[in-house]
Amino acid sequence: xxxxxxFYVFSAVLVASAVMVIFxxxxxxxxxxxxxxxxxxxxxxxxxxxEFLAMILVVxxxxxxxxxxxxxxxxxxxxxxxxxxxxxxxxxxxxAVGVILAAELVFVLAPWAFSPSVPEAIAVPIPDPGQIHNxxxxxxxxxxxxxxxxxxxxLILLVAMIGAIVLTLREREGVKRQxxxxxxxxxxxxxxxxxxxxxxxxxxx
Amino acid sequence: MTTDFLPGLARPEIFxxxxxxxxLMVGAFGGENKVRxxxxxxxxxxxxxxxxNVVPAEGRATAFAGMLVVDGYAAFAKTLCFLATAAAIxxxxxxxxxxxxxxxxxxxxxxxAALGMSIMVGANDLITLYMGLExxxxxxxxxxxxxxxxxxxxEAGLKYFVLGALSSGLLLYGASLIxxxxxxxxxxxxxxxxxxxxxxxxxGVTFGIVFVSAALAFKVSAAPFHMWTPDVYEGAPTPVTAxxxxxxxxxxxALLARVMVGPFGPLVHDWQQIVVFLAIASxxxxxxxxxxxxxxxxxxxxxxxxxxxxxxxxxxxGDEAGVLGVLVYMAIYLAMNLAAFAxxxxxxxxxxxxxxISDLAGLARTQPVLAAALGIAMFSMAGIPxxxxxxxxxxxxxxxxxxxxxxxxxxxxLASVVSAFYYLRIVKVMxxxxxxxxxxxxxxxxxxxxxxxxxxITLLFFVWPAPLVSAAGAAxxxxxxx
Numbered sequence: 159x160x161x162x163x164x165f166y167v168f169s170a171v172l173v174a175s176a177v178m179v180i181f182x183x184x185x186x187x188x189x190x191x192x193x194x195x196x197x198x199x200x201x202x203x204x205x206x207x208x209e210f211l212a213m214i215l216v217v218x219x220x221x222x223x224x225x226x227x228x229x230x231x232x233x234x235x236x237x238x239x240x241x242x243x244x245x246x247x248x249x250x251x252x253x254a255v256g257v258i259l260a261a262e263l264v265f266v267l268a269p270w271a272f273s274p275s276v277p278e279a280i281a282v283p284i285p286d287p288g289q290i291h292n293x294x295x296x297x298x299x300x301x302x303x304x305x306x307x308x309x310x311x312x313l314i315l316l317v318a319m320i321g322a323i324v325l326t327l328r329e330r331e332g333v334k335r336q337x338x339x340x341x342x343x344x345x346x347x348x349x350x351x352x353x354x355x356x357x358x359x360x361x362x363x
Numbered sequence: 364m365t366t367d368f369l370p371g372l373a374r375p376e377i378f379x380x381x382x383x384x385x386x387l388m389v390g391a392f393g394g395e396n397k398v399r400x401x402x403x404x405x406x407x408x409x410x411x412x413x414x415x416n417v418v419p420a421e422g423r424a425t426a427f428a429g430m431l432v433v434d435g436y437a438a439f440a441k442t443l444c445f446l447a448t449a450a451a452i453x454x455x456x457x458x459x460x461x462x463x464x465x466x467x468x469x470x471x472x473x474x475x476a477a478l479g480m481s482i483m484v485g486a487n488d489l490i491t492l493y494m495g496l497e498x499x500x501x502x503x504x505x506x507x508x509x510x511x512x513x514x515x516x517x518e519a520g521l522k523y524f525v526l527g528a529l530s531s532g533l534l535l536y537g538a539s540l541i542x543x544x545x546x547x548x549x550x551x552x553x554x555x556x557x558x559x560x561x562x563x564x565x566x567g568v569t570f571g572i573v574f575v576s577a578a579l580a581f582k583v584s585a586a587p588f589h590m591w592t593p594d595v596y597e598g599a600p601t602p603v604t605a606x607x608x609x610x611x612x613x614x615x616x617a618l619l620a621r622v623m624v625g626p627f628g629p630l631v632h633d634w635q636q637i638v639v640f641l642a643i644a645s646x647x648x649x650x651x652x653x654x655x656x657x658x659x660x661x662x663x664x665x666x667x668x669x670x671x672x673x674x675x676x677x678x679x680x681g682d683e684a685g686v687l688g689v690l691v692y693m694a695i696y697l698a699m700n701l702a703a704f705a706x707x708x709x710x711x712x713x714x715x716x717x718x719x720i721s722d723l724a725g726l727a728r729t730q731p732v733l734a735a736a737l738g739i740a741m742f743s744m745a746g747i748p749x750x751x752x753x754x755x756x757x758x759x760x761x762x763x764x765x766x767x768x769x770x771x772x773x774x775x776x777l778a779s780v781v782s783a784f785y786y787l788r789i790v791k792v793m794x795x796x797x798x799x800x801x802x803x804x805x806x807x808x809x810x811x812x813x814x815x816x817x818x819x820i821t822l823l824f825f826v827w828p829a830p831l832v833s834a835a836g837a838a839x840x841x842x843x844x845x
Contacts, residue, residue, distance in 0.1 A: 266540075271565040273556035276546035306373070306427035310482060310494040313380060314501060317475050320387070321505035324468045325520075 165205055172198035185231045193224045210293040372419065372426035372433040375412040375441060376481050382408035383474040390467030398465045402456045405470035406449045409477055413445040422841055425487055429549050432487035435841035439690060439834055440484040440617035447610035447697050448477040450813050454705055455602030457807040461714070462600065464510045472509075473606065476502035480614035484621065489538045489548035492618065496534070496582065499611060500527050506606070507599045519598025526591045530581035537574025541626075544568050553626035564633050572627055576637050579622065582615040585675060586644035589668045596664035601716065604660055605704030608667045613693050616671065620678050620686055624842055631681045638679040639771055645672030646778035653785050658718050659707055662785065663700075666744060669782055670696050676775050677759035680766030683843050688758035690835035695755040695824065699743045702817025705810040706737040711803050720789060725798025733802070734793045736818045743821045745786035746779050751824035 175198065178191040196219045203212035273279065285295045300308055353361050370377065386408070390401055416438040423434040452473050459465040479499025486492035504527060508520020542548055544567050545556040557568070581588040596604045623634050649669020656662040674696070677688030710717050726734040743752035756779060763772040806814075824831070 266567055266570050269565070270567055271544070273545045274559050275552075275556040279545055279547040279549075279552045279556055303428045304430070304490070306430045307488075307490050307494045309380070310491070310498060313383075313475065313478065314494065314498050317472065317498060317501045317505070320468055320472065320475075321501065324466065324472075324505055325508055325511050 161205065165202070168198045168201040168205070172202070185236065186228065189224060189228045189231055192227065193220050196220045196224065207287055208292060210296060368428065369424065369426040372424055373431055373485075374415045374417070375445075376431075376478060376485070378415055379408065379412045379474060379478040379481065382412070383471055383478060386471045386474060390471060393467070395465065395467060398460070398467055398469070399456060401467055402452050402470045405474050406452050408474060409445045409449040409452075412477070412481070413442045416441050418841070422844055425551075429551065430488045430491045431482070431485045432550070433485060434838075434844075436617070436621065436686075436690075436838040437485040439838035440613065441481045443694055443697060444480040444484065444610045444614050444617075445477055447613060447701065448473055448480075448606065450701050450816075451602060451606035451609060453809040454605055454701075454708055454813050455600075456809050458600070458602050458708060458809075462510070462716075464512075464600070466509065469506070469509060472502045472506050476506070476606075477610065480610060483614050484617045486618065486621070487550045487625075489542065489550075489553075492622070493531075493534065493538065496618070497531065499614065500531070500582070503527075503607065503611060506603050507595055509603065510600050513598075513600075515598035516600060519595045522591055522598075523595045526581070530578045530588070533574050533581075534578030537571045537576075537578065540567050540571035540574065544571065550622075550626040554628055557627060557629040564630055568630070569633055572630065572634055573637065575622065576619070576634060576641075579615060579619045580641050583612060583619060583671050583675075584668055585641040585671050586648040586668060589645065589648060592668055593661045593664040596667075597658055597660045597718075601660065601704065601708055604663070605701060605708070608663060608700050608704065609697050612667065612671065613697060616674055616678075616689060616693055620689055621842065623678060624681070624686065635679060635681055638675055638681075639768065642672045642675035642679055642771060643774055645669060645675065646775055647672075650778045650781035653782065656785075657720055659710075659720050659723075659789075660718055662720065662789075663703065663707070666782070666786075667700065669778065670700075670744070672778070673756055673759055673775060676768075676771055677762050679768060679771060680762045682762070682766055683839050684765060685759070685762040686839040686842055687832075687835050688755075688760075688762040690838055691758045691832060692755035694831055694835065695743075695751040695821070698817045698820040698824075699740045699752055700817075701813050702736060702821060703740040703744070705814035705817060706733060706740065708810040709733055709802060709806055709814070712800060714803065717802075720792060722799060723789065723792050724796040726793040726802070728798045729801030730804070733806075733814075736814050738790050738793060739818050739821055741786040741789050745783040747783070749825040751821045754824060754828065 172195055175191045175194040179188050179195060182188045182191060196215055200212040200215045203209070203215060290298075355361055382405075386401055386404055389397060389404070393400070417433075418435045418438050419433055423432065425432050452470055455469070456465075459469060476499050479495050479497070479502060482491060482495030483499060484495075486495055504520055504524040507523050508517050510516040538548070541553065544565060545553050547553060547556070577588060581591075584592040596607065599607065623631075623638065627634055645668050649665050649667075649672055653662050653665035653669070656665060670692075674689050674692045677685040677692060679685065680688075707718075710722060712722070723734075723737075726737070739750065743750035746753045746756045748754075756775075760772045760775055763769075763775070
């Protein structure tokens, strides 16, 4: 009973905030609704007993991705009103494409058949949650069976990082940089000068 | 859970990954004046990786819990990919310095791209396939735009990236449909569950195959998924274009053949028509669209689309002879294509690159050796015996005929006649037109070496074809044995 109520509360807020992400006029509000959305989805994961996924969702999506979005939205200053200008004009075409795609999906998915060998073929057996903690179960799969592709994914991220640096990093002229060795090597002798200032004459700077 | 971990089988991959990281460190601490050293180190690493390839005694073995397969087929394709990548790095060393974009990341990204190709051709799981493909593609996107001050190179990189991302999306969608049907991503298990279905293929699986083959057709730039090719080939710096037209194409074709013959092997009647269509469309586009080109890099782009079409003729037959044809064709294609691009890299006048076909006018009188080498490459691409290109075409067309695909073989021969027109026009421009101002006399070492090696292979293949053909035969046999 209480579980059902919690489920419906989380789901209702999730759907409502997802709708608001699209319809909010202010893009910053959209991102804030997105964060609300993530929190509620995390709640649903906890209800299903997938506490690790719930925490990852909060840490990665709320902590990193949503904040990144917020930065982008604030720094780019996109004029969303201008982007939406042709909304009414393109709505019929967009809706037609959407309906056709949906119909095609129905045609593909409605007569869906599973291979008879699915039970034996299932790539990773689902362990009994009573036997094994789900963080541990995920770790066993990720670092054991899929370790090769896990490492490959790491290399892909490395290449993405190299790419971003190659394509955007520029050496700019005339930038003052901090040089810690020079700062440390400075002595009192070269930093401070004692001058006997004569009255009414000042000093040359 | 892990019955067969066997990381020793992934020797070339592990070595290349470590080498790439090491080169990155050398580059990061050594700075821009280490580029030449780095390029040579990268070439050495690729050659060593090619030597580390081994075929297991039992013919075929999987490593990392079935994620990666090592067999004669993978070893053959990897060796070619590594050597072609090394040749591309070699061709670019001096060019990049001269054009002012010699960057330490260039050889590093090439090594990572080669690693991606190696993972692709050794994929035994849809996830491995995707990871290899992305590692390779991401490196290529960056390489296309590496000359970031040139608008055309930036445009090429962006176009390639956007369309490549779209094709990756198609691939993932197809893969998810196939996973939804079979409950597994492993190729061996997939093949087994497809056998159950032989006869009536469920519509979801058909859709999955269509999406996956469309995405892979994009990666090999087969028509009608070829639109990005001319723009990217023209915009990217020439050594990068030479690389794009060689190693990644080999890897993607090898991957396509593995996916079609392996997990989808029992459904050959479903995918055969797709491959036949891709082959015909590519051959047609490759022959007709190239006629109107004036820029030699664009011409080579259309030519490469055509060559992919011929290679797909071999795959369309779906049997061992067909795959043998694909491998021989691609190996020969690599040699003649690298030679042609090495010649294009020599096309510079007063230190500036020129790219139009009319600049080649009368080359036979100003630089007879260069003209002869480019002529050999062109005759070979046109498929004129006794040059290597003829034998490549012969193997794929024979496979198609023996599989009963007569119409496909006839269209292939006709397309190759049409394409002979523009290949021979280049020869005509070089030998019979009034000489334009000659190119700079001094050839750079890299292109000269690749040009000599590529021309020698193209010219002398018919004298001693046994090593390549028997290696390709063993590779094709190992693909069908699994």
